[in-house]
Amino acid sequence: MTTHSPAGGVAGPVREVRLDRYPGAEGVTERDFAVFPVTAPASPGPGEALVALRRLGMNAGLASRIGGPDTAYGPGVRLGDVPGSDAVVEVVASRDPALRPGDLAVGKVPWRTRSVLPASALRKLPPDAADLGLESFLTVLGHVGFTAWTGLVRVGRVREGETVFVSGAAGGVGSCAVQFARARGARVIGSAGSARKLALLTGVLGAEAAFDHHEGPAADALRAAAPGGIDLFFDNVGGEQLEAALEVLRFRGRAVLCGAASQYARREVRGPANYVRMIYQELTVRGFTVTAHEELRPAFEEEVGALVRDGVVRGVHTTAEGFDAVPAAFAGTLAGRGLGRTIVSVD
């Protein structure tokens, strides 16, 4: 129902997604959000650009901010608020010399088909962006790739020959972490929630072993996959899988906390009941927030850009078609549906 303007932007009415009600006891569902038509944004002011949404990435972590506190990743989301996440946009009009109509850029943008944004909030894509695929800038070369790299390389200090366990390994960040760990010479064990995801991990992404966390105790599966223990845990999930990792980490092992997808929708978070093992095993657990590590981006782009262009690592994503699919795509992300990151295509 949309038509492409000559500049490549999306014509048709401007729409946005709002939090329409607070989630009930069943957790966040797509019915908690609704799409609303809105008046077209005003023309950009000096230093601003009018952009059209092209690809919108979904983040499970947003769920923890619905009705919740502000965090480093963004403000708490209240009734009527328009959430935001990272996206590829196309510049429609610009009053900043760095951006011209037709330019493609990434940035954190509201869930709205067109927005006026400060040019400083957008980073232009490189000239070979179309060859690499726009989605790459929301996966392996984007925010989630940068997150995986920062957590694995800088916070977790992964070393060649180590055994690394990645939870949620077939998700957006997880699928990057698995590949980056492999590229750095580590053995990787991944967990995921379906046979199709396990096949992705061992058949495509290079994991040595993978297990389905729905099938029996995670600690048993992890110990079977790593009888000698693990050196490093990269956690996207929390809950039982964090406990499993604390159980199987070697003496002086490290855990990097990136996310806690299993806990975001829970009223009572499950803290690791075996945390006392951290004392006897001298474990180190470090949380991190990639937005606090912007100074590392050039090193990330250099290393991972080369890996992507050489075909050593690849972005993994699942596409949802059309802006109206955003609520379902977000709920699907929380439910663990889809391989890699879920991206809404708004072309």
Added chain:
Amino acid sequence: MTTHSPAGGVAGPVREVRLDRYPGAEGVTERDFAVFPVTAPASPGPGEALVALRRLGMNAGLASRIGGPDTAYGPGVRLGDVPGSDAVVEVVASRDPALRPGDLAVGKVPWRTRSVLPASALRKLPPDAADLGLESFLTVLGHVGFTAWTGLVRVGRVREGETVFVSGAAGGVGSCAVQFARARGARVIGSAGSARKLALLTGVLGAEAAFDHHEGPAADALRAAAPGGIDLFFDNVGGEQLEAALEVLRFRGRAVLCGAASQYARREVRGPANYVRMIYQELTVRGFTVTAHEELRPAFEEEVGALVRDGVVRGVHTTAEGFDAVPAAFAGTLAGRGLGRTIVSVD
């Protein structure tokens, strides 16, 4: 009822404390242990010494090994087993050239009035031991002092001007950690379980603030004492106090897990339900086990030995009289009775 032999050892029948039943639902009590007369140990073999117990230190952490797993601190304790802990002993007879009758030494020994031990398991006290007080070698100059110093200085990397929160601050390790942090120029907040302990912390040990964890939510008390947040947490207690610290730690704050006294006797350990804050606040939590850091002992003894001899820091202990008091002294340690470390005197 005991008489001193000319060599200073204890005559009378040899006795030991055994685990006499497994703790019930009410947790560990003194009735779980019993004192038994045993036949006197055989003469020492080559490289061994016969020692008489003089001062026996109590460790809450032992409770976690009763019916439980082996840890770096010692084996699991089964029915009929004789627990062990660090003690000052007097050499009665020796077949090792490093030890002579009358020498005083520290080591980890069974809860028995006389034992034959490998000389290599004993470290002779310095010539001024009597002036410093034998108890010092079980507190500030001993295993618990070494524990506090290692956790605070090497694991936690305390820095001048930082705000440090010590839980269980009036206990054996805690009272050392408070003083060492002060000596390194940190502001210290301590928690403890009685008015007398709070008075010790602020009136004697140099804490800037102290609160009783029985009186209202620990997070509220901690925030009131440190409105700007804390930089470092030294945890001896776990449970609610660990959660309070995670809540009040500043961005990139650190927590050092030394013990979890509130959890040792529980069947279901309380994992920190707010651990997700570690992600947003980039917190680092590290567990440690002092037995894995023996190489640091010379640095500890140099720094802390000077502080003790200069009167800057002091050992804090509570004495229980006589070997038969061991079960009650151990139960009292778990219940948080007594100031500083509880030490059984067997003179």
